Amino acid sequence: MKNLLGFLIILALTFSLQAQDNKKVLIIGIDGVRSDALVAANTPEIDGLIETAIYSPDALNDDITISGPGWSAILCGVWSEKHLVTGNNFSGNDYSTYPSFIQRAEDFDSNLHTVSFCHWGPINDNIVADAADFKLNFGSDQEVADQAANYLAVNDPDIVFLHFDDVDHAGHGSGFSPDNPAYITAIETVDVLVGQVQDALENRATYEEEDWLILITTDHGGQGTSHGGTSFTEENVFVIASGKNIEPIVIRRDSSYTSSPIDNCLEADAALAFDSSSSVEIADTPSFNFGSTQDFTIECRVRTNVSADVSIVGNKDWDSGLNPGFVFSFSYPNGPEWKVNIGDGSNRVDINTGGEIADGEWHTLSVSFDRDGMMSMYEDGVFLSASDISNIGNIDTNAGLIFGADTNNGYSYSGEIAEVRVWNTLVDGATIENWHCQSLENTHPNYADLLGYWPMNEEEDNIVSDVSGNEHHGLNNGAFWQSGDSILVENFDHTFRLVDVPVTALQHLCIPILPEWNLDGQSLIDLCDITGTTQPFVALDIQIAPNPVTNGVLYLSGKDLMLIQAFNIYDITGKLLQKGSLSQGLNQINVSKLPAGAYLIELSGKENRKLQSRIVIP
The missing domain is CATH 3.40.720.10 (Alkaline Phosphatase, subunit A)
Incomplete structure (x- = not known):
């Protein structure tokens, strides 16, 4: 709180330090x-x-x-x-x-x-x-x-x-x-x-x-x-x-692509990498609205180092799991297990027990949706879990499909996606296991039921091709084509x-x-620039009193007293006015020759220890 002494000091500074920054x-x-x-x-x-x-x-x-x-x-x-x-x-x-x-x-x-x-x-x-x-x-x-x-x-x-x-x-x-x-x-x-x-x-x-x-x-x-x-x-x-x-x-x-020795059984030459602001949109078509009764299966391959509350592939607004549609994501709030969700606006079913896939390796994620039975989850061809979805009604969203984000282009995924496959039937576990690490061919037993197939390896900038023959080509919104043995790494350090x-x-x-x-933050600006010093330091545990100064003497105390080696005193413009050495344990500094004003004192000691403090001489 401002007091009379503070007012008098400020008044004095008005006359003696008019040109100096406050x-x-x-x-x-x-x-x-x-x-x-x-x-x-x-x-x-x-x-x-x-x-x-x-x-x-x-x-x-x-x-x-x-x-x-x-x-x-x-x-x-x-x-x-x-x-x-x-x-x-x-x-x-x-x-x-x-x-x-x-x-x-x-x-x-x-x-x-x-x-x-x-x-x-x-x-x-x-x-x-x-x-x-x-x-x-x-x-x-x-x-x-x-x-x-x-x-x-x-x-x-x-x-x-x-x-x-x-x-x-x-x-x-x-x-x-x-x-x-x-x-x-x-x-x-x-x-x-x-x-x-x-x-x-x-x-x-x-x-x-x-x-x-x-x-x-x-x-x-x-x-x-x-x-x-x-x-x-x-x-x-x-x-x-x-x-x-x-x-x-x-x-x-910092964003960079880092080469890494990875096991990619498909040996693709390229993959599509997503960052925090990219997606692929597949335009709406009636075949992607599965209503209340249509069975379907979704598969994709992913590689990422980040598990978060994202939408990997889906057709829904992921702001709520109750919203109509389906999504592959991670268990809330940040995994590490991947999950699948389906909702109809009033009801939802989630399986949160996928594997920990944010390991920088390729994984195949597969989920079959039996509308009057079970939703079944597979990872790399291996069955993981199932949950009853017979209570889920109409899941239509009329929003098409989206990879790397939800239908509002939120909940963005960071990593790579490939081999997205959508079927209007149930693909059985044996077939999922046999084909989880193969590119699709017409010998696949459910090939005739394929609604869309996006290998995502063509290295074209704007179009993601559907090679199922149905021509549901996707629009690439900012995702990057990269070599199959590299991964996008974003560094926020x-x-x-x-x-x-x-x-x-x-x-x-x-x-x-x-x-x-014990603060967690760091200063964005240099060490108090009144001294012109820019080097980082660890503060000395020292108390300086009295402040304002009385009788022209400053007294030092504190547990780091034995570490102090020297002092400098600056005026507000940064001009050095007084300096001196302090032998171990000396706890007094005579400032009687300094005129009334505001100053900065800097104590320096062993182990790059320093203390800067404002002092006032009335």
């Missing part, structure tokens, strides 16, 4: 924004910030894709195994051990002015709690933006957190998808509000003397009208860190995570991050 942070949280939808939307305000930003469109929330855990990660810098929030009721949380970065900033310097304005009130009520100097909850995004703009115009906050929720509402209402006009409109609307807040910030009388770091992110993506699973479109988020002193760069995932956001904010504010905090 570090501040604005975090804008936009709930439920798919990263690919942000790219698709017309967002000139956010795009302008990206031009002066470190930006990752391939950032991840690879924890729990629900708002409670997501915003806890964004504000506290740790994942759910530490903050213990697993849902939106926040029960059992451990914010006492892992508080918000606002609380850590206030603990470091209670003179910092901290503000939080939220559309979704539980963030303020549970995560921010009593840490912020001023917080309010609102009923709309527009109210959040109006209050933020007004507050920036007449107050002097150091940390501002804003939460917008209308995009998430649009996703739940009609779909989290870049193809959903209502969802895109919601993103474009919040972009206008971001511009409103940015204009208010830049119109501040002191803006030229301030160094604002603007962080923008989201808590999760979405699939269909929901989220909470482990699909890429739910876990994929974006992180933007924009500021006047930031070198712009875009950080993307260098992209950002939600937990990086608060660590970056603290770093910008030159607040030392102590090892005992």
